[in-house]
Each structure stands twice: as structure tokens, then as C-alpha cells.
Amino acid sequence: MAIEPKLSHTAAMILQAIHCGCVYGYNVMETTGLPSGTVYPALRRLEQDGLIRSQWERQSVADAGQRPPRKYYKLTRSGRVILEASQKRYPLLAKLVSPEVE
Amino acid sequence: MIIRRWVDSSCLDYAILRLAALLVPRRERQEWFAEWKAELWYVLRGCNGGAHTSCLNREALRFCLGAFRDALWLRRNCSTPNSRPLLWLQSPLQCIGFLAVVAAVAVFFFFHSGARDTILAAELVHPEFIFPYLLMIVIALAILPATTSLGLGEYPTPPDSPARARRFRRWIFLGIKFALILPIVSCGTLDLAPILSATGLQPQAILVGYVLAFRWVLVDQRRRCPVCLRLLTNPARIGQASQTFLEWYGTEFLCVKGHGLLHVPEIPTTYSTQRWLDLDPSWGSLFS
Numbered sequence: 001m002a003i004e005p006k007l008s009h010t011a012a013m014i015l016q017a018i019h020c021g022c023v024y025g026y027n028v029m030e031t032t033g034l035p036s037g038t039v040y041p042a043l044r045r046l047e048q049d050g051l052i053r054s055q056w057e058r059q060s061v062a063d064a065g066q067r068p069p070r071k072y073y074k075l076t077r078s079g080r081v082i083l084e085a086s087q088k089r090y091p092l093l094a095k096l097v098s099p100e101v102e
Numbered sequence: 103m104i105i106r107r108w109v110d111s112s113c114l115d116y117a118i119l120r121l122a123a124l125l126v127p128r129r130e131r132q133e134w135f136a137e138w139k140a141e142l143w144y145v146l147r148g149c150n151g152g153a154h155t156s157c158l159n160r161e162a163l164r165f166c167l168g169a170f171r172d173a174l175w176l177r178r179n180c181s182t183p184n185s186r187p188l189l190w191l192q193s194p195l196q197c198i199g200f201l202a203v204v205a206a207v208a209v210f211f212f213f214h215s216g217a218r219d220t221i222l223a224a225e226l227v228h229p230e231f232i233f234p235y236l237l238m239i240v241i242a243l244a245i246l247p248a249t250t251s252l253g254l255g256e257y258p259t260p261p262d263s264p265a266r267a268r269r270f271r272r273w274i275f276l277g278i279k280f281a282l283i284l285p286i287v288s289c290g291t292l293d294l295a296p297i298l299s300a301t302g303l304q305p306q307a308i309l310v311g312y313v314l315a316f317r318w319v320l321v322d323q324r325r326r327c328p329v330c331l332r333l334l335t336n337p338a339r340i341g342q343a344s345q346t347f348l349e350w351y352g353t354e355f356l357c358v359k360g361h362g363l364l365h366v367p368e369i370p371t372t373y374s375t376q377r378w379l380d381l382d383p384s385w386g387s388l389f390s
Contacts, residue, residue: 026141029165036141036168041175048179068140 010034012086014042015075016097018052019083024070031097043073051079115142118166125173134176138169179339191322194275194331201282208289215293235288238305242312250317255364255376257328268328275331279319287311325364327357328378334364341368350374360385 007015013032022028029039046052052073062069075083087093119142123135145162190200246252254272291308325334334355341351352367366376 024141024144025137026144026165036165037171038168040138040168040172044172044175044179068136068143070140071137 007082007086009090010038011042011046012083012090012093013097014039014046015051015079015083015086016093018073019075019080020097023072023074025073028073046079047073050076051082052076112142112146112162115146115162115166118163119169122166122169122173125170126176130176134173138166138172142166192333194326197322198275198278198282201279201286205282205285205289208286208293211293212289234305235308238308238312239284242309242316245309245313246316246320249313250320251375252320253375254320255324255378257378258380271331272323272328275326276319276323279322280316283315283319287315324366324376325355327359327361327364329361329380330357330359332357332359340365360388 013034014028017028017031020031022031025036025040025043028034028043029036032039034042043052043054047054053076054071054073056071057069059069116139119135119138122138123131126134142162142165145165191197254276257269287308291311294307322333326332327334335358336356338354338356339352340354350365350367351369352365355364355366357363360381362381363379364376365379367374
């Protein structure tokens with residue numbers, strides 16, 4: 001039997017937020033209600049574990065929007081698999097962090 | 103007025119981020135600061151849209167204070183591959199030599215500054231003057247377990263090796279370090295007495311100095327090869343931080359002379375402390 005990796009509830013919430021379209025740190029903070037001192041280290045840990053990956057926005061795109069370039073986060077394939085397992089483990093996760101409505 | 107207050111608060115926010123950035127490893131610093139600066143821009147933009155500027159600026163300040171936690175996390179978890187320890191502390195002789203030089207400098211300044219005369223004068227008036235210093239050492243030793251583990255790790259003793267001599271050498275080295283640290287802290291704080299007494303923090307400074315020094319001695323001892331007593335290098339992370347259940351998670355260090363590997367758990371517990379793994383001589387060709 002394969003050992004199912006288990007995420008903490010906070011890490012699962014952050015993964016769910018990214019899955020729902022919160023693609024940069026402050027956006028994740030706003031959606032989850034978690035403080036910056038929790039969200040950013042968790043993002044780095046998740047990235048180190050290969051569950052998410054980050055990419056800087058192109059400068060030209062940011063310049064066009066007259067704002068600084070954002071660092072975007074995206075789920076990897078293994079991140080998606082782990083999130084599905086976490087959703088089973090934490091059934092209220094989808095209700096706590098629902099898809100972003102722009 | 104409101105604009106000026108906004109500019110002041112954003113300057114403070116950036117200053118906090120700059121300060122936190124100092125904790126981040128150098129090679130990560132630029133990108134780290136760029137990310138936090140960009141994120142702060144969004145926080146401040148959100149603040150400007152609100153009615154209660156002071157309340158929202160507090161939100162930006164709270165956001166920036168979180169940067170310290172992030173910076174500390176990076177400092178702790180992003181070890182530079184193939185990083186080498188400080189040259190003057192690497193071998194046991196270099197370490198003892200360095201401590202001896204620092205101790206000699208501290209003692210020299212003690213005898214050639216007004217600190218010695220002050221102490222002698224105080225000793226004449228109050229012969230029990232030395233007791234507060236001894237008390238400080240005792241208090242520092244009592245506080246020490248709260249700052250770091252007192253254990254020096256598990257070292258298996260192979261039957262065919264001179265294990266007793268090895269252990270004896272380790273304890274001698276530890277004792278010498280403690281013996282050299284005492285004059286460094288004692289004379290160092292007395293040398294700095296004019297500055298410290300002006301701030302009224304001299305007793306606290308001595309106590310903090312002893313605790314930090316004793317802590318360093320123990321941490322340094324745990325990061326050394328039990329065979330050659332050189333500092334271990336090449337830290338490599340093993341396991342995944344977010345998946346701590348059922349998996350070992352920590353850092354592996356290597357002795358450059360090929361004596362063995364040290365496994366340090368990320369979260370030390372009573373049943374999982376750092377463990378040393380001896381490598382037999384057949385591994386020698388990899389390290390020569």
C-alpha cells in the first residue's frame with residue numbers, strides 16, 4: 001500500500017487557494033485570512049517540496065499595468081495529487097477556500 | 103498631512119523589509135526583497151482605497167513584520183550546497199587557536215584599560231565582588247537548556263576502534279573551548295563596561311554573553327566529526343518539510359576526511375536526536 005503524504009491544514013488551505021486562482025502571495029493571504037509570516041514561508045516550503053512552482057511575471061506586462069512584477073505560483077502535477085488527497089482528508093477545505101470570483 | 107503620514111509609513115515599511123532582508127542568504131536576497139516589495143505595493147494600494155488610513159497602514163506594518171519570519175525560514179532552510187565552514191574554526195587546532203587569540207586580546211585590553219583598576223578597587227571595598235560573576239555563570243548554565251539541547255548526539259562505538267580515546271579527545275576539546283570562552287566573555291564585557299554601564303544593561307549583557315557563548319560551544323561541538331573534530335560540511339536536506347508524518351526530515355552533514363555522516367533531524371525529539379554514521383575505510387577513495 002502506498003503511503004499517502006499528509007499536509008498540515010494550513011498548507012492544504014494554501015494549496016487550495018492557489019488551485020482556486022490565488023496566484024500570488026498577498027492574494028493567498030486575502031483569501032485564506034492567514035498572516036504574511038505564515039503564508040510566505042509555507043509557499044517556499046511547498047515550492048521546495050515540488051508541490052507548487054513559481055514564476056516571475058514579465059517586466060513588460062507589469063510595466064503595461066503600471067505596477068511591479070508579481071511572482072506567480074502554480075500547482076505542479078504532484079501538488080494537484082496531494083491537494084486531492086487533502087480535500088478528502090479535510091472535507092471542509094473547498095468551502096473554506098472557494099474559487100476566486102473576479 | 104495625510105500624504106506625508108502615508109509617505110512616512112511606507113518608508114518605515116520599506117525599512118523593515120530592508121532590515122529583514124539582511125537575514126536572508128545573500129544569493130536569495132535580491133529576489134526575496136523584490137517579491138516582498140512588490141507584495142507591499144499591493145498592500146499599500148489596498149490601504150489607499152480605504153477610509154481609515156492609520157488602521158490600514160497598521161495592516162501594512164503587520165504585513166511587513168511577517169517578512170522576518172519568512173527571512174528566518176529561508177536562513178534556516180536554504181543551506182548553500184558545498185558551503186564550507188569558517189576557515190579559522192574548521193579544524194580543532196584552528197578553533198582553539200582562534201579562541202586563544204580572542205581570549206588573549208580580551209585579557210590584554212582588560213589589563214591595559216581602566217577596567218582592571220575598577221575591579222581591584224571594587225574588590226578592596228567588597229571582597230565578595232567575584233560572587234555575582236560566578237552567580238551569572240550558574241544562571242547562564244541554568245538558562246542554557248532553554249536555548250539549545252544539552253545532548254551532544256548519538257555516536258556508536260565500533261568495537262575495533264579506540265572509542266575511549268576518541269571520546270576522551272572530544273571531551274578535552276569541549277573543556278578547552280569552555281575554558282577559553284570564560285575569559286573572552288568575562289574580560290570582554292568588562293572591557294565594554296564603560297559603554298554597557300552607560301546604557302544600564304551591564305548585568306544583562308554579561309548574562310546574555312555567557313548564555314550565547316555556552317550555546318555556541320555546544321552547537322559547535324555537535325557540528326564536528328567525532329573522529330577528527332573538524333567541522334562537518336556539505337549540508338544536504340533529506341525528506342520533505344511539509345510531509346513530516348512517517349518520514350524522517352532533516353539535514354545530512356559530511357566529514358571532508360570521509361570519517362562519516364551526521365544526520366540531524368529538523369525537529370529533535372527524545373526518540374530522534376542527531377546520529378553519527380561511521381564510514382569504513384573502503385569509502386576513503388571518494389574523499390582522497
